[in-house]
Amino acid sequence: MDNIITFEDFSKVDLRVGTIIEINDFPEARNPAYQITIDFGALGIKKSSAQITTLYNKEELLNRQIVAVVNFPKKQIAKFMSECLILGAVDGKDVILLNPEHQVKNGSVVS
Template identity: 70%
Template structure:
């Protein structure tokens, strides 16, 4: 069953466009994952752990623009501090990254 939220609830979620500038394997993660460094322009560079290894190779992720939620509290995953949540569509256990159709400025707000 879907959970109904108000528009005011939605406006609390700060989603931004960022460009992945570094991708590393994350062997200490519970499930296969990458450690991503993402450039959000004037908002700075943030790190995220992403369980996207089944569909994406590291080389294909580098310089790719993505959508991420940037106003969650930081979360420690093993020895890594994740500071944003990369957004994707989930089918079975695969995550398909959401991204802009054309290149946009890093840090642009998604609404």
């Protein structure tokens, strides 16, 4: 493995649990995607874009908890500003969302 990081490198990544509170289609995206609004509790509300349309419909995503990186810089995607990165396992072209096994408080740290 060529890209080994130190624990100090890993500790800089702020992984948190949040609940999806709004989902919208994102027709301006190059690949099919949703615009997603997430409640991270005390950290506030953040938005993200996610290419998860092949396995998830909007109704099943609403109120679902997810894991995201919340300390990346904002990224412009078309006319949308993404403020966090939702995490998922990539299986071919599909993305399977990472989420806690049990309901936890929004903003909980993932370590």
